[in-house]
Amino acid sequence: MYDIFFQQTFYLTLITITSFCIISGFILSYASIKLKVEVISAVEQIDNLLPQTQCGQCSYSGCKPYAQAIVEGDVINKCPPGGQTTINSLANLLGIEAVNLDMSYGIPKERKTVAFIREDECIGCTKCIQACPVDAILGAAKQMHTVIEKECTGCDLCIDPCPVDCIDILTLEESLLDWSWDQPLSIKSADIAKKRFEYQKERRNNEADQKKLLQIASSNFESKDDKFVQAESIIQEAIKQAAEKKSSPEVGYARFLRQVARSKDQLLNANKKLKKLKKLEFSSNDDKYKQAIAAVEDARIRLAAIESSNPRKTKPTDRSEKNEETQKKNKTGV
């Protein structure tokens, strides 16, 4: 009965079967890597359709949190940078009806914008770096800062924190290289912005962990390092001086002029878009046309509000009021 183990054919069969199993194993593992079907979650799919400006206008801290909120039942029309194109794509993906953009969250920009730091006015306080969601600003404490143009998503988040108001938002001219038909403005750089946003989130989490560890370690010392205290007081002094400078009438007026220019630019763009639609003979009942009219109206209201806050607007003085009264009296002969 055990003679079979001593026959050559037995060993040949065994070797053949073993080799077949090993080769099949290799082929299957290679195929499982190469032909792997990526399972993308619903949040990822929605996030991929958002423009990745990371501006927070939707009331969430970035595009991914908004994507998460949509999955949990929030509406799809809160993203001004994405505009109607993004709403339509989201509606298509989710199999629901496309609605109009909710303009209370902001007006879509006609062109791509980027931040520009007037470097000679920068005091190096790093507040803009902390506000930038995609790490598009370079600089260190007490040193001039600058914006990496191709990384900037034009989200405007660095404008308000700047204590000396030395950041401008510039509108970029469209070129053949970045022209696209009816797509959100930043769609081409969306992938980069998404990666930078995620990388920054991870980095900030790590920094927070390290800070905690340092705090625990330094709690054993009674006083802070002298150099640290000195550096801290220099920055505080610079911020104080900047705040004083910012509240001066000249700086206030310069800021007012920049806001007016920015607002006029927005009105101009909104009007251009409306004219384009008129040329293309869009019906006044068309959603796009209605949106363009609403955008012009919003931009006009915003401009009027800014212009009315002119810090150099001369209020009627007592004398001019008296003159008016005398003129009235002369006219009526009383």
Ligand code: SF4
């Ligand atoms: S681009 Fe801005 S408004 Fe749109 S989803 Fe992203 S963070 Fe929200």
Ligand code: SF4
């Ligand atoms: S530089 Fe300013 S505008 Fe540009 S992405 Fe950063 S925060 Fe936004």
Ligand code: SF4
């Ligand atoms: S917030 Fe303004 S002053 Fe401070 S570093 Fe940035 S650009 Fe310079």
